[in-house]
Amino acid sequence: MGRLLIVLLLAVAVLLWWKHRQRGKRSEEAAPHRPRESTGPEAMMRCAECGVHLPSSQVLPGRGGVFCCHEHRERFEARQ
Numbered sequence: 001m002g003r004l005l006i007v008l009l010l011a012v013a014v015l016l017w018w019k020h021r022q023r024g025k026r027s028e029e030a031a032p033h034r035p036r037e038s039t040g041p042e043a044m045m046r047c048a049e050c051g052v053h054l055p056s057s058q059v060l061p062g063r064g065g066v067f068c069c070h071e072h073r074e075r076f077e078a079r080q
């Protein structure tokens with residue numbers, strides 16, 4: 001019984017240590033990248049359907065402009 005408790009405690013300790021390690025690793029990885037700041041100002045593009053502004057990497061190109069989502073692209077192109 002006592003041995004089981006020790007094993008259980010060890011398992012919990014390892015789990016906590018591992019979680020802590022994962023968290024530390026993640027923040028270390030995230031720090032040098034800083035994608036939003038290091039890539040500089042991204043060109044903002046406007047959805048031709050609803051007019052919402054999106055970073056150029058997130059827009060969907062379509063006929064007649066760029067769009068924020070498939071729905072808007074389809075709606076816009078249906079009217080063409």
Ligand SMILES: [Zn+2]
Pocket residue numbers: 047048049050051052067068069072
């Ligand atoms: Zn839209």
